[in-house]
Amino acid sequence: MNPTSAPAGRWTRFRDSYLLYSFKRDVIAQLSLVAFILLLGVAVLAPWLSPTDPYDLTTIDIMASELPPFWIAGSDEAYVLGTDAQGRDLLSTILYGARVSLIIGFGAVALQATLGVCFGLLAGYLGGRVDAFLMRLADIQLSFSTLMVAIVVGALVKAIFGGDTFGAYAVPLLVVIIGLAEWPQYARTVRASVLAEKAKEYVDAARVMGLSSRRIMFRHILPNTLSPIFVISTVQVANAIISEAALSFLGLGMPETQPSLGSLIKSGFDYLQSGSWWITLIPGAVLVMLVLVINLLGDWLRDVLNPRLYKG
Template identity: 50%
Template sequence: MSATTAGPAPTAAPAKAPKVETPFRRFVSEFFESKIATGALLVFVCIVLVAVLAPVISPQNPYDLAQLDIMDGRLEPGSRNADDTMTYWLGTDDQGRDMLSGIMYGLRISLIVGAGSAIAAALIGASLGMLAAYAGGRTDTVIMRLVDLQLSFPTILSALMILAFLGKGIMNVVFALIVVEWAYYARTVRGTALVERRREYIEAAQCLALPTRRIIFRHLLPNCMPPLIVVGTIQIARAIALEATLSFLGLGVPITEPSLGLLIANGYEYMLSGKYWISFYPGIALLITIVSINLVGDHLRDVLNPRLKK
């Protein structure tokens, strides 16, 4: 009887390397823990998609005179047009324009003005804030006195004075919003940069005789981004609301390129006669846009600031 030879011992399966939790993964997981913030982000993404795709998905180009039904389609609360080819789901205004299409196109102007002015103001304010914190001395004093001077004036009053001088127009509105917003970014970034410039990595960069511009934009700026992102998110919503206010007062964008604020203003005189939908639906769209951005910004503040975590 032959002896059986034992085979080689089975080798153990290699253990899987644990997943490394990067700061980005941690941020994403913490952000999406909040159902409210996740829902607000989804709503805002849908609003942006609707605004971008407005020429494709809108039932009507509300600013093409050939598509307007001025004679028989004015001030309708919600019906089909005279040719029975299109349904006005949200009614029409005093020019026979489809309100749903007007809101889609109005969202484009509001988002462009709000986001464009906020980004430009962030670039200017963040640069001046970091320069003030890093340079110190007379440079810091001059920049911060300008910030204090800007913040001492009411925002809406400053914007009204600028537009009263420059006149209507999208670029004029953007310029006015940049002028009244940059100081918020400068003060926020300066406060963060004053703390960061005392860190060891800044001292090491200075000992290596790196150029000042590289120290500021390659080392100091990335560590000032969390509060800048939070402020920027809130300021976008604020800029959209301010642009709507200026357009409602007649000093915003021109009639040929109306935003949500101008749509609300167009129906204001018809509110007492019961034709509420002209102002009501653009107002609801503006409210949803601002609230969704604010909810995302508030949660970003909680996630990016460890001191605010419960």
């Protein structure tokens, strides 16, 4: 057998798939994907694309604070988008801030998906008391908002380890907070899919063959529940980024010394009335664009992966 035949076969199936066919016919999906790749690319390459390093105190000039963008009188050509109240280059802080927001968004969704998929598989496949316990646990979790979880965890961390500890480990703590607050979305969806799949003949055949429950769940049932997981993940990435921005704006997330899109919006909010609107509005526009393109891709993916909407 030619070792290149398998990759070639997969490429042929992808080229002829309805997924690619739909993508080629959807201009909004194409533009959203291009915009997302650009935003993701500049965020990943922030250390190389940024004019300055906002974490390097030697590059900060407090005398150059609140300088306007290049198209406004009184600007400095060294700062394309102006500076914030601390004298940091706003373009650099946005690039680094987008990077932090994306890390938190993807990290939180990875934790949500891991917990939700495992609990959903166990609840749907085993049923009985396991199902009842895990679904009641999900109901309890859903009764607490992300903000409430953040307040409790933040207060505990600051009380036990001190306020500086939360700032030093803000990124992993926010990943855990948002991840723990949102896993029931996955668990309920996966459970519903498992309940439908485990009644099919291929699952009965796997049981007759003596396969273990773990193998049946993860090797046979899970691949058939991936479509809704992909759709939820795109929406949840956007929700996680918004949650981080909201928590940072309320002072429960990233500190101002570690720029994220949320902390940048918060840092400039007090300067809106003084005329330095760009400190808040430009990072806010980047946040809106990032969340918008992710949601548009999620809507397109939901429509494509929903067989009821397939028209042939």
